[in-house]
Amino acid sequence: MSGPARPQQQRIGSRTAARMGPMTSSPGPIAELDVDALIDDPSQRIIVCCGSGGVGKTTTSAAIALRAAERGRKVVVLTIDPARRLAQSMGIEALDNTPRPVPGVRPNGSGDPVGSLDAMMLDMKRTFDEVVESQASPEKASAILNNPFYIAVSSSFAGTQEYMAMEKLGQLDKDARSSGRWDLIVVDTPPSRSALDFLDAPERLSSFLDGKFMKLLLAPARGPAKLMTAGFGLVTKAVTTIVGGEVLSDMQAFVSAFDTLFGGFRQRAQRTFELLQAPGTAFLVVAAPEPDALREAAYFVERLSAERMPLAGLVVNRASSDPGGPLSAAAAMSGYEQLRDATDPTSRMTAGLLRLHADRKLIVEREARLRSRFATAHPHVRTVVLPALPSDVHDLDGLRHIGQLLGEPGQATA
């Protein structure tokens, strides 16, 4: 992937320019997200996890997938760029573009029949190559696959990862429906603002394909006579001046070889888009209780709502847990200040404990304020809050624990 987000609001115009949300605030208890109800619903076929980088999105996807499998679903989880640890925690040394069974899925002890879990990691170049191979004749496919411009596009262009994640989702869904191998697909999304770029994919592809630039690139192949206008001449000259004639001719070769495939691409992108709007799909927005992450979450929520994509709720990871007790931050701080210059070990320890308590209370209050601000602006978003865990996930038990926190937030934290 070669670039993060484009300024999307400016580009899509009417669809995203306006904020989506209530006109007046209605403070009240935050509606709780019931993850178990979501994964137990057999009509739920696809769960897409989105959110900004570093909020634990991939781990959340894997934990949901495992929990669903142990509650009887036949699950495949598509991860984008998992940490090595996470891949290993699923008993797979290196994930690749093929779904592989995760060993160690077991009954959860409450009598649910055990399902199955497959995991895979998106290989965007491989996926792109496969699409080309499936759409074109062997000679044509090989011409495309060896074109320098194609090689650059398929391995680095801004948004390839998003397109290919959605392409893969489409393939998995088709496979699931025809073979019955899976009844639930859990999808992780690329770690950037462009996480929602897949929503723009069909439109962006269409506007490019129908655009004048495309016609310009195709002009030599189709015979220039009737297309050559003064504007075309100027543009060709300018492009040649800037990028050099060689790049332009590579691009032209690529576009003319690809020409007949574009229609198919557009259709596939459109189908995936419709799949995302379908009733069996649910989006989970993942965030951390930090201003940046919650701002991104708000952006996702508004964007999904504008696209009429079904939002299941918000997962807030890494929350600080309230130590409880009646001692306020201010009272603890005052005690700390009285004791901090003491020299005996017990007073020093007590001072330290009070200071920790004061800081912890402040952090908990700040996070609660951030969450309630989000809830006021987005009152319909169901939310589940997970406490920060002391260490990363190392094995299936770690994922199982997170799944439990998601499914039974009240009990697991008590």
Added chain:
Amino acid sequence: MAEATDNPLGDFPKVQLHVVTGKGGTGKSTVAASLALALASRGKTVLLCEVEGRQGIAQMFDVPPLPYEERLLARASEAGHGNLYALAIDAESALLEYLAMYYRLGRAGKALDRFGVIDFATTIAPGVRDVLLTGKVYEAAQRNSRNRGARTYDAIVLDAPPTGRITQFLNVNNELAGLAKVGPIKTQADTVTTLLRSTRTAIHLVTVLEEMPVQETADGVTELSAAGMPVGGVIVNMVRPQDLDADAREALLDGTVDPRAIGKVLGTTGIKAPMRLVPTLVAEGRDHAERRRLEDSQRALVDKIGVPTYELPQLAGGADLAGLYELAAALIDQGLA
């Protein structure tokens, strides 16, 4: 940790371009902003740049969204301080500016936009976007006669893309290879690369003391070094408070704390019902001691990376503007700026 010394020039006296990267969620933007403030406090005229279209600078400094224009962010109010400016770079504006500066395209410039070429170059053409973003940073670092009257900066701080993408982002040359072998875009990429690989640049990596970010930081340093990119320091962010000494932490972990003694001390501060608070406080202390132990094991791994390290405290109130100044002071104390 780097020694708190009075080295008036900081640990990177020759560096003009500070690139700040880090895994998502480690606070790289906060660190970039603090470093920019620290450098300005050292008397430098500083430009803080962002390239991801998030308007993070505007939010941190509580100012309206930044346009594609160098804006004054903090004016030096004390002798010996420098001004801090900010710039939000987007590929489209950078391309239009570049075209205006280097090619007098006139009518063709407008035609490029109308034909969707600008859009194509900034969103679809591989690598071009990164060349444009780093190219603008280069232009600000090395002002020439084409941008007449533009301000020159002693230091530029770039809030860069995350660690997972940083080598690709900075290695613009490589990204274009196989595509544009000759031509102006290639020449531009070569010039930018020369600056990015020189001793005038330092790439700093931000991490927190948790497994995944530390692993990613170590991998990032290896990757950058292999690509011939100059790694600066590792900045460990959001370090837990150090209020309990080693003996106290050990006692908490071993469960050898005397609750009555603590209750008695609490009583002397006027806190009500002290004995009933002790179990909560001790449990919190134990939890903290456990996490500190995990942090220490991660810190040992950070030290093994073999580059200078700096530590910034977790801010209980969040990284607001006051927090940024606090972090900037800590960076100066430790010699990063």
